[in-house]
Amino acid sequence: MTLHLPAIAILLPLLSAPICVAVRHALVTRLLTVAVGWGSLAVSGELLRQALSGAPIHYELGGFAPPLGIEYVIDTTTGYVLVIVSTIAAVVFSFGATTRGAALPAGREHLYYGAMLLCLAGLLGMTITGDAFNVFVFLEISSLSSYALIGLGQDRRAPVAAFSYLIMGTIGGTFFLLGIGFLYQATGTLNMADMAERLASLHRSRTVHVAFGFLTVGLSLKLAVFPLHQWLPNAYARAPAVISAFLSATATKVMYYVLVRMIFTIFGATFVFGKMGMDMALVPLSLGAMFVGSLAAIFQTDLKRLLAYSSVAQIGYMTLGLSFNSVNGLTGGLAHLFNHALMKGGLFLAVACLVYRVGSSRLDDLAGLGKCMPITSAAFVTGGLALIGVPATVGFISKWYLVLAALETGQYLFAGLILLSSLLAVAYVLRVVEVLYFKAPKSPDVREAPVSLLLPTWILIGATVVFGLRTELTAGLARSAAMQLLGAGS
């Protein structure tokens, strides 16, 4: 059983999805989804434990040896991302386990659960696989299901948002596939470890350069790196809040992981930063994301869209950490992966609570809810503080490492800019605080959200504080993952 654990991690959600669609019974599918979410978390946790206790796990799918067969590889980084994705999945699935949480029309719930499970399978698959083409397959599985999820929104404009996301996502996916194709042409293999070995002697090959270009842009698009971020605010704002919570906390995180894999495992840091000079492009784009995203967030009138733009800015922090090409920088980026997943997941769930009672996420409609829904509002404020990076929340930990990485390379300007953009975060969070607490309520008889919604929200929000104080798990894991990646790459 433990021997086939890597396969189980993927097959569990992948096979449950069609069952959901076939059964169609609301309660059964609901329970099944929650069970699969927590089951995935257990499997991922066990995989991480195994990866930490010894050498990386190599699992040959179906018994076919690589490079011909598909191989699953789980090292510290993989285990770390698997746990993040499945934690969010478990909590968000539990949140959506009531019809109220999902805010879906009755009779279509089984589709929602099926798509969620498929998406989870795709995300876990992208993380776990050691085969470049397999990444593309799982990428498409998760993307296609997320288009469907966004289209499920009750907002009439949701299908349009889903469609434009589909177009942009497909362009990204195609670029990624083209890149893999070029790499295959150059190296004759699809196994990542194999590729890395053969690429070592191909650093001058034009084909490899072109492949790298396609991969960069394709992944940047899926990761919503500025200025390729424009699909993201629309998609997250139109989707039901609970789906935005799931996608914002997992989808972009896994894409970041794939980017990290590509840079450090396949191509190697010397090639990427030394020969190609990727940081020269990535740094300005990251800074652009940090400022454009935060500024745009300040002026939004819809809470979901505000959070979505803030995500754009946060992705900027992560890519900035990546481009420092140092242990501290990568630690900051990877720690922020987990930290941002917690806070954005929690914040979107808090929004889902508000929407459940008020039926809208427009700031105007949320006026004065601090009095009527104190627990939800407190959750939002706590998450907002984490977003700013106030000490004793997770946001502080990741920014600490990023600033440290900037300082140790003497880039005082970047350190200053990171802190300055935190000030912008203060602005957009305070805007929401002002609306929630200092405006006269529109309808004073709104009640607090039910416990079944508050509990998952507070699990994530509480975690932002807990892990802000106890950093061994996040920063410690991120650090050892970063050291492993940098050690393997150079």
Add this chain to the structure above:
Amino acid sequence: MIELFPDLPVGYLVMLGALLIPVVPRRLVGPYMLALPVLGLVQLWSLPLGHTVDLSLAGLEIQPTRVDRLSRIFGTIFHMAALLGALYALHVKDRLQHVAALVYAGSAIAAAFAGDLISLFINWELTAISSVFLIWARRTERAYTVGLRYLVIQVLSGVLLLAGAISWYAETGSLAFERMELSGIGSWLIFLSFGIKAAFPFLHNWLQDAYPEATVTGTVFLSAFTTKLAIYALCRGFAGTELLIPIGATMTAFPIFFAVIENDMRRVLAYSLNNQLGYMVVGIGIGTEMSINGTAAHAFAHIIYKALLFMSMGAVLHRVGTIKAAELGGLYKSMPLTTVFCMIGALAISAFPFLSGFVSKSMIMTAAADEHYTITFVVLLFASAGVCDHSGIKIPFFTFFAHDSGKRCKEAPINMLLAMGTAAALCVLIGIFPDYLYALLPHDVAYNAYTVTHVVTQLQLLMFAGLAFGVMMRAGIYPPELNAVNIDFDWTYRRAIPALWSQLRTGLVVADQTFRRDYLARTASLLVSGSRETYSPKGRMGEPWATGPSSLIAAVLLGAFLLLYYF
């Protein structure tokens, strides 16, 4: 002695206790609020000198509490100020204000005991965030915008402190908050951050901007903590930095002009606050044991009489509804006790012998003279006369005496009177028995404030200032220009040197307004006005683009990356 809560960092008792105020039964809120600072004070004094609380956060060794004599005197006075403030605010029903005020007090106390820069930063920011609610609690549109401006500046100070702490860590490998030299980027950033909070010249406008806009009780709290926390931090970090002497001297002198022409009484006090801080900054800059003692003693005495003055003006605002000099006068008939207390505070701030200001300010003056800072000494002397003029005479005179405004009201509520009475008693006690205060000071220094020279010099100065005021008032024609007198207090000058003065005054007012309002507003809204168009949901960057342009950008970016990788 038994140590009370030895593992709980000092200040957290008040801070965490304040968070429970919303759930305390209504009748117990008052006793509970008073009990918190008392308990905190007991805890502080039960801990021996040298006591520390050490923690490990994110792999960094931090020290939320370090008890030594410098932090203890500031901790003591902060607790006392919290107690006085809580007493003064007992009648307020709005619990949000209570929570904010005590969290603010607790974090200021905790900051004064921070043994490392990270704990200092955390509490530094907490004071900023909690105190803004005391301004917002007035719940007017104006208070909201002023609060935002205040918050931006305060948070900026915190961010500078964090940036400085990280750079300092990168330079020295240590986060301990000790004396530091002004060299390298880290210490300069920290210095600047302290400077903003201490309201250095040109960084001071937030103070006069925000304090008069807070609630009646909020201003009392505000006046006690934020700036004195900065004084403590400068004392700890930059004692003996000579740069501070000219900075401090400027601070004592220039607010006098603004205080004299100002109409809003609470803003007059805000300017005089700035002037008082100047003495302390000079004391830190001199850096001898005597001057550090003087700074600590002056901070101690100052917090009490400044709070007393703000309390008396707050009581007037509470009862009359206005605090404009032009609309007040003759209130001594309605509020006799408040008048007496206010006058004690006014005399204390003027450093009248046998009151607290005298025994502390003379230490700084003596230190300046001992170290032969002649020019500084003269500036301080001039500023002393100025203080007497605007805080010692103008405040009580125009509020309670002058011409009768015809306003009749009730005496201040009993809890306000109690708080003012206690503060006034403290002013007198410290003035008569200064040795109890001296025993608290960071260094052991034998000092006697009541030498003949000190007393005579100070009395001469005060008499002269009083005389000047008297002559000016006498020389005027009363009825028709009465209102103008009360507004500006400058008509005698104007009659004497009309052209020069009116130009000077216009210049001052313009400079004042430009700095206080426009400059601040502009820094805060520079981004806002410029970027609203671009970033709002209808703007170029705030609105989601159609698929076409997005795809085009993807293509262009692909080209750019290919070019980058090609070369």
